[in-house]
Amino acid sequence: MIEAVGLTKRYGDKTAVYNLSFQVRPGAVTGFLGPNGSGKSTTMRMILGLDNPTAGSVTIGGYPYRKLPNAPRQVGALLDAKAVHGGRHARNHLLSLAQLSGIPGRRVDEVLGVVGLQDVAKKRSKGFSLGMGQRLGIAAALLGDPQVLLFDEPVNGLDPEGILWVRNLMKSLAAEGRTVFVSSHLMSEMAVTADHLIVIGRGQLLADMSVTDFISANSADFARVRTPHTEPQLREKLAGALTEAGGHVMSEQDGCLRVTGLPLPRISDIAHEADVRLWELSPHQASLEEAYMRMTQGAVDYRSTTDQKAGLQQPLPPGAQPPMPVAGQGQPGWYAPPPPQQGYAPPQPVPGAAPGPYGAAPNPYAQPGVPAAPAAPAQPPAAPAAAPQASERPAGAPQASAPTTTEDAR
Ligand SMILES: Nc1ncnc2c1ncn2[C@@H]1O[C@H](COP(=O)(O)OP(=O)(O)OP(=O)(O)O)[C@@H](O)[C@H]1O
Structure with a gap:
């Protein structure tokens, strides 16, 4: 077990x-x-x-790493896959690590096989691709057959087959009773790999809970409601009836209604009473990515000036930092997930647009003359400068548009 207590580094x-x-x-x-x-x-x-805490402590199995007996046999780590002598053959690199730690040479060939590098064992690592370098780093971590493993961004640069392999490797290491601690920015991957999450922002703990609990604690539930696209008046009628019943209705990019504040059976009853047929009524399952975005919005240091989410925050006084998220409560005052369109408004068809994904109705978000692409709108709408929670947004509220690039500054 790894245990950190009051760990601080300045x-x-x-x-x-x-x-x-x-x-x-x-x-x-x-x-x-x-x-x-x-x-x-x-x-x-x-x-x-590798770094000394300014305050606090961290131990592995009760010992600080440097006091751990036979540390390389107990702890394996991949921190920086590029930290390799590029002139050395992959096998020689591992062999030198093994010799330094008293690990028998045959283990080198075993781990080369485990990571799939046996055929390039005699190649210099400077010629390795990013993914091959990651595999070599993972091989080094596994060398001592350790009970505790740390991986910093292990899937960086790996192809889909490699990502799947890392996922299965992590799970099997954990299933053998080992301690596996892995950092990643790939939320979809973490969602299917991790059992438990430790989330930090600006160096402070934001969450320490199971993946399931994290998603439910940091996501906004809503219902997706679809009416027949051939009869747009039904959508209007239903939106009005749902709003009247106390629901909050917003429009999705694909023509669905996003409804909060009403349970699914009630939505169904209201539709029935309004004589509106439904083609879809489904609960929205939040993803880890959505939950993570909600939790960490206030702790993001590097944000593109053209980031859509930059406009989703209450304006701050000059020089002020956004508030840190509250552990277990997410980031107050932020959308989660960022809605595709602010407020309910029927999508306007684009002349000449190709048919939408659900049939003959044109995709209102397609560019004229461009084939339909259901995955993403050509120009995704963005948020107004200060937007309340999705559930607080009244139906019929005005739309806004802004650039939506979400690239990181680093
Ligand atoms: N040796 C150092 N000297 C000065 N500042 C440092 C040093 N190492 C890290 N920092 C700073 O400490 C902060 C945390 O950096 P760190 O690399 O731990 O973050 P991270 O969460 O791993 O980031 P990323 O996801 O980008 O890898 C950053 O502001 C970084 O600039």
Whole structure:
């Protein structure tokens, strides 16, 4: 088990990690999540004795890493796959690590096989692709057959087959009773790999809970309601009836209604009473990505000036920092998930647009003359400058548009 108590790290004026306390237990994959610069790598370096805490402590099996008897046999880590002598053959690189730690040479060939690099074992690692380098780093972590494993972004650069392999490897290591602590920015991958999550923002603990609990604690439930696209007046009628009944109705990009504040059976009854046929009535299942975005919005340090979400926050006084999210409550005052369209308004067909994904009705978001692409709108609408929660947004509220690039500044 890894245990951090009051772990703090300052670099000059910069507090990279502040008062972090958590446990990483054996027998489970624990995901370590946080925005860029939130302190994940710093924390991992302190766990591995590569950085000294300014305050607090972190132990593995009760010992600080540097006092751990035979540490390379107990703890394996992939921190930076590029930290390899490029002139060495992959096998020689692993062999030198093995010799330093008293690990028999035959183990090198075993781990080369495990990571699928046996055919390039005699190739210099400077010629390796990003994914091959990651595999070599994972091989080094596995070398001592350790009970505790740390992986910093292990799927970086891996192809889909490699990502699946890492996922299965992490799970099987945990199933063998090992402690597996893995950082990643790939939420879809974490959702299917991790059992437990530790989420940090600006060096502080935001969440320490199971993936399931994290998603339910940080997501907004809503119902998707679809009426026949051939009769747009039914959609209007239903939106009015739902609003009258106390629901909050918004429009999805694909023509669905997003309804909050009313349980599904009630929505069905209201539709029946209004004589509106439904083609879909489904509960929205929030993804880990949505929950994570909701939880960490206030802890993001690096954000594009053209980020759609930049406009979803209450304006702050000059120089002020956005409030930190409250552990277990997410980020107050933020959309989750960012709705595709603000407020209910019927989508306007684009002349010459190709048919939409649900039949003959034109896709209102397609560009004229461009084939329908159901996955994403050509120009996704964005949010107004200060937007309330989706559930607080009245039907018929005005739409706004803005650039929607969501690239990170780093
Ligand atoms: N050696 C160092 N000297 C000064 N500042 C540092 C040092 N190492 C990290 N930092 C700072 O500490 C903060 C946390 O960095 P860290 O690399 O731990 O974040 P991270 O969560 O791993 O980020 P990413 O997701 O981008 O890898 C950053 O602001 C970083 O600039």
